[in-house]
Amino acid sequence: MFDAKIPAGPLNSKWEDYKGHCKLVNPANKRNLEVIIIGTGLAGASAAASLGELGYKVKAFCFQDSPRRAHSIAAQGGINAAKNYQNDGDSVFRLFYDTVKGGDYRAREANVHRLAEVSGNIIDQCVAQGVPFAREYGGLLSNRSFGGTQVQRTFYAAGQTGQQLLLGAYSALERQVALGNVKMYNRHEMLDIVKIDGKARGIIARNLITGELERHFGHAVLICSGGYGNVFYLSTNAMGSNVTAAWKATKNGAYFANPCFTQIHPTCIPVSGDHQSKLTLMSESLRNDGRIWVPKKQNDTRKASDIPEEERDYYLERRYPAFGNLVPRDVASRAAKERCDAGYGVGTSKQAVYLDFAAAIERYGNIEVGKRQLSNVSKEEIIKLGKEVVAEKYGNLFDMYAKITGENPYELPMRIYPAVHYTMGGLWVDYELGTTVPGLYSLGEANFSDHGANRLGASALMQGLADGYFVIPYTVGNYLADEIRTKAIPTDHPAFVEAENKVRETINKFINIKGTKSVDFFHKKLGKIMWDKCGMARNEKGLKEAIEEIKALRAEFWKDVRVPGEANEFNPELEKAGRVADFLELGELMCIDALNRRESCGGHFREESQTDEGEAKRDDENFSYVSAWEYKGDGQYELHKEPLEFVECKPTQRSYK
Amino acid sequence: MEHYNMNLTLKVWRQKNKNDQGRFETLQAKNISSEMSFLEMFDVVNEELINEGKEPIAFDHDCREGICGMCSMHINGRAHGPWDGTTTCQLHMRAFKDGDTITVEPWRAGAFPVIKDLTVDRSAFDRIIEAGGYISVNTGNAQDANCLPVDKNKADLAFAAAACIGCGACVAACKNSSAMLFVSAKVSQLALLPQGQPEKQSRALNMVAQMDKEGFGSCTNTGACEAECPKEISLTNIARLNREFIGAGFSSEK
Numbered sequence: 026m027f028d029a030k031i032p033a034g035p036l037n038s039k040w041e042d043y044k045g046h047c048k049l050v051n052p053a054n055k056r057n058l059e060v061i062i063i064g065t066g067l068a069g070a071s072a073a074a075s076l077g078e079l080g081y082k083v084k085a086f087c088f089q090d091s092p093r094r095a096h097s098i099a100a101q102g103g104i105n106a107a108k109n110y111q112n113d114g115d116s117v118f119r120l121f122y123d124t125v126k127g128g129d130y131r132a133r134e135a136n137v138h139r140l141a142e143v144s145g146n147i148i149d150q151c152v153a154q155g156v157p158f159a160r161e162y163g164g165l166l167s168n169r170s171f172g173g174t175q176v177q178r179t180f181y182a183a184g185q186t187g188q189q190l191l192l193g194a195y196s197a198l199e200r201q202v203a204l205g206n207v208k209m210y211n212r213h214e215m216l217d218i219v220k221i222d223g224k225a226r227g228i229i230a231r232n233l234i235t236g237e238l239e240r241h242f243g244h245a246v247l248i249c250s251g252g253y254g255n256v257f258y259l260s261t262n263a264m265g266s267n268v269t270a271a272w273k274a275t276k277n278g279a280y281f282a283n284p285c286f287t288q289i290h291p292t293c294i295p296v297s298g299d300h301q302s303k304l305t306l307m308s309e310s311l312r313n314d315g316r317i318w319v320p321k322k323q324n325d326t327r328k329a330s331d332i333p334e335e336e337r338d339y340y341l342e343r344r345y346p347a348f349g350n351l352v353p354r355d356v357a358s359r360a361a362k363e364r365c366d367a368g369y370g371v372g373t374s375k376q377a378v379y380l381d382f383a384a385a386i387e388r389y390g391n392i393e394v395g396k397r398q399l400s401n402v403s404k405e406e407i408i409k410l411g412k413e414v415v416a417e418k419y420g421n422l423f424d425m426y427a428k429i430t431g432e433n434p435y436e437l438p439m440r441i442y443p444a445v446h447y448t449m450g451g452l453w454v455d456y457e458l459g460t461t462v463p464g465l466y467s468l469g470e471a472n473f474s475d476h477g478a479n480r481l482g483a484s485a486l487m488q489g490l491a492d493g494y495f496v497i498p499y500t501v502g503n504y505l506a507d508e509i510r511t512k513a514i515p516t517d518h519p520a521f522v523e524a525e526n527k528v529r530e531t532i533n534k535f536i537n538i539k540g541t542k543s544v545d546f547f548h549k550k551l552g553k554i555m556w557d558k559c560g561m562a563r564n565e566k567g568l569k570e571a572i573e574e575i576k577a578l579r580a581e582f583w584k585d586v587r588v589p590g591e592a593n594e595f596n597p598e599l600e601k602a603g604r605v606a607d608f609l610e611l612g613e614l615m616c617i618d619a620l621n622r623r624e625s626c627g628g629h630f631r632e633e634s635q636t637d638e639g640e641a642k643r644d645d646e647n648f649s650y651v652s653a654w655e656y657k658g659d660g661q662y663e664l665h666k667e668p669l670e671f672v673e674c675k676p677t678q679r680s681y682k
Numbered sequence: 683m684e685h686y687n688m689n690l691t692l693k694v695w696r697q698k699n700k701n702d703q704g705r706f707e708t709l710q711a712k713n714i715s716s717e718m719s720f721l722e723m724f725d726v727v728n729e730e731l732i733n734e735g736k737e738p739i740a741f742d743h744d745c746r747e748g749i750c751g752m753c754s755m756h757i758n759g760r761a762h763g764p765w766d767g768t769t770t771c772q773l774h775m776r777a778f779k780d781g782d783t784i785t786v787e788p789w790r791a792g793a794f795p796v797i798k799d800l801t802v803d804r805s806a807f808d809r810i811i812e813a814g815g816y817i818s819v820n821t822g823n824a825q826d827a828n829c830l831p832v833d834k835n836k837a838d839l840a841f842a843a844a845a846c847i848g849c850g851a852c853v854a855a856c857k858n859s860s861a862m863l864f865v866s867a868k869v870s871q872l873a874l875l876p877q878g879q880p881e882k883q884s885r886a887l888n889m890v891a892q893m894d895k896e897g898f899g900s901c902t903n904t905g906a907c908e909a910e911c912p913k914e915i916s917l918t919n920i921a922r923l924n925r926e927f928i929g930a931g932f933s934s935e936k
Contacts, residue, residue: 071821074821075820078820078821089744089750089752090742090752090803090804090805091804091805091807091808091848092808093751093808093848094744094745094750094751094752095750096744096745096750098745098749098750099745099747099749099750108827108828110828146822146824148827149824149825149826149827150819150821150822150824151827152824152827152830152877153817153819153823153824153825153877154816154817154819154877155816155817155840155871155872155875155877155878157837157840157841157844157871157875158827158837159837160832160834160837161834162834163831164831164832164833164834164837165828165831166827166828182841182844183841185749185845188749188845188847189841189844192844195811196811196815196816196817197816197819197821199808199811199812199815199816200812200816202808202812203812203813209808211805211808234797261747263744263745263746263750264743264744264745264746265744297715297717298715298717298718300715300717300718300722300725300726301722302719302721302722302725302746303746303747305746305747306747425747425748425772428765428768428772428774429719429772429774431716431717431774431776494821494822495821495822498821543729543732543733545725545729587732589731589732589735589736589737589738590737594698594699594798595699595740595797595798595801597738597740598732598738
């Protein structure tokens with residue numbers, strides 16, 4: 026079972042062709058077909074709503090108290106779509122091309138092209154649902170630009186685009202709940218997949234309030250549970266974001282693809298101490314106006330304002346004159362790490378660089394003076410006018426920064442540092458979003474399919490909604506059309522009993538270890554290993570050490586973790602224990618994958634594979650493939666390679682100089 | 683910014699489950715950095731409780747960046763604590779000083795029963811949305827997004843209403859436990875947009891009916907909800923809801 030099922034024919038007609046020929050299910054049969062959806066972020070909520078509308082019996086699960094809480098809600102910047110409303114030369118092909126190139130030629134062309142094709146429909150759908158996108162005075166939709174592109178194709182709702190899109194999908198989902206087409210299970214966590222005759226046929230879920238284990242049958246199961254960035258402990262992910270659903274799928278035979286492809290976002294608020302529980306992103310849009318710098322002198326302890334212009338090193342502008350502060354995320358992150366490692370970092374931790382708006386404030390101030398035709402304006406007044414413009418553009422981000430750090434970014438430059446933000450890797454899926462287990466699908470960040478080795482800004486929201494609204498309704502139907510004769514399998518089937526027993530055993534094991542250290546203790550330790558050795562830069566020696574350290578940590582966890590409370594009650598520590606246990610396995614696989622990929626590409630930087638100038642060097646001859654890992658028992662994985670073919674986008678070495 | 687450490691006394695509501703009566707427990711939080719967030723302070727306290735073999739305090743939280751609406755602590759008598767326009771997760775310990783006593787309770791409202799400690803059940807909000815907080819449009823039916831221009835001012839107002847994170851602070855702050863600010867934010871968002879017009883009357887009627895059914899109280903225009911809302915949702919939304927509701931009563935064809 027390792028066929029990407031890419032339809033034949035030219036790239037731009039594959040999807041039309043697929044839609045015209047895939048199997049359909051008649052309405053009467055749809056009412057008897059049950060679909061289970063894990064996760065209610067953009068991918069899960071949009072899939073649940075769309076499949077409910079079609080008439081399938083849908084059961085949707087989320088661990089939060091409401092589907093509206095999913096972490097898609099935190100996306101700030103925007104969503105890309107090839108609408109070409111700005112008449113600036115955008116097209117489906119350009120969005121497709123930018124995404125493949127931005128992914129450093131490690132994504133599948135056919136999937137990315139389909140994503141670009143449906144991108145416009147997403148915007149139409151969201152507007153029809155009442156998503157309040159930003160508009161121009163003429164009443165039409167507004168666009169802005171984002172990293173890695175030369176056109177304005179990003180639609181946005183201030184700095185809360187993810188929130189508005191998710192609430193749109195959430196209301197569509199709740200409408201289907203009211204109509205009885207979707208049954209929603211809040212505060213439920215999926216803890217295993219049930220397979221019967223090789224097909225995914227259901228799940229075991231834990232009711233997080235009562236602790237009860239429940240069996241749910243489905244003709245198909247959709248994993249829409251997001252990314253696994255929390256393996257690093259500190260990330261911009263929500264505290265509850267986890268890999269558990271995807272990992273249980275992996276242990277039931279679904280391949281896990283490109284686990285080492287992690288996106289480290291360059292502009293996050295730096296760590297302030299050991300107590301830190303999560304990191305907060307400052308939108309990429311800030312790099313449109315902010316200038317990034319460090320002192321030219323090592324270990325400079327002066328305040329930013331005391332360092333004169335000629336003693337500042339605007340290192341991105343120096344190293345990459347063509348793109349300057351707007352280089353892609355992976356490049357900007359590595360450059361910041363390089364400066365800090367060399368001793369030029371700022372702030373108390375020395376693990377930070379400045380993002381400075383002083384020049385932008387002055388520039389905008391002067392523009393205002395011109396616009397308003399003012400004369401005899403003092404420097405202070407210019408600065409004041411400039412601050413007003415910056416506040417209008419980025420006010421909510423500046424406020425957030427001030428709340429967290431206690432510093433005023435209008436007066437002092439922001440301190441920023443890269444942080445784990447997104448994971449391009451995930452469950453391997455074919456063109457139909459099906460995993461290697463029949464009947465088991467994966468959508469959104471949980472799958473690996475569209476972003477290659479590096480995701481461009483404003484593309485995650487696009488992918489989640491494309492998968493849920495416009496792809497899965499066709500592709501899952503193609504599978505379910507052959508299932509109309511399968512009656513709902515009673516959940517006293519031995520496969521359900523066995524799966525439930527296995528889950529119960531694991532839970533009891535957690536409770537009964539009664540060790541000496543908290544779950545967080547292990548999670549923090551794992552995060553440190555991952556960040557130090559499988560983070561922004563990786564090398565053979567470090568990765569080999571990391572694998573041994575993770576194995577040892579995992580053994581210690583299963584001997585010495587302390588999970589207070591009982592299994593049959595609301596027990597957040599028990600929930601965390603299950604998630605960290607899975608991270609302790611995934612972390613090892615990420616290192617194995619990073620060790621295997623002896624090239625640098627996108628977010629994956631192997632120190633052994635760089636140019637003389639220290640830039641990432643891809644190796645297309647040996648590594649132009651997707652790494653799909655099959656679970657073979659504790660710590661054992663078999664590598665399957667899906668070769669990547671590029672017909673329309675010929676790979677070139679990326680250069681931003 | 684000057685950093686400092688502090689020792690605090692916490693009075694935290696402990697309640698094993700919805701049937702338990704519950705009580706305040708007094709705890710010491712030692713060596714708390716002014717740079718921590720309020721929830722990170724709770725992490726430190728919980729870590730200590732676990733190490734002592736005691737049960738940690740259960741509280742809801744997820745994104746920790748002020749947008750998911752999951753966190754929900756009533757701190758020193760204020761929903762989400764002392765800072766205006768701020769969720770509990772974005773509140774930082776700089777707001778407190780050494781020796782302070784901090785009282786932390788769950789949201790208090792009959793329609794939000796306690797699950798455990800500081801965690802409450804807010805599923806009533808989902809059911810209110812189910813009653814009509816949407817536009818009835820199926821996937822794939824949409825026309826081109828720009829075929830219908832929308833007045834920018836109305837779009838901006840709709841966005842301001844749509845910023846609601848559904849945390850329930852408005853209910854917790856209200857002496858009547860009314861959910862009018864929450865309901866009005868959704869009704870306003872959709873009524874302000876042309877796409878939401880066809881259903882605006884039934885939406886207002888159905889959502890208000892569901893709100894009443896869930897046991898939320900009535901609105902007496904006190905404004906505590908607006909004052910405590912972390913997203914600063916405006917009271918004018920309630921006026922708009924009343925207009926829609928009364929208008930529907932007079933002109934509904936049903």
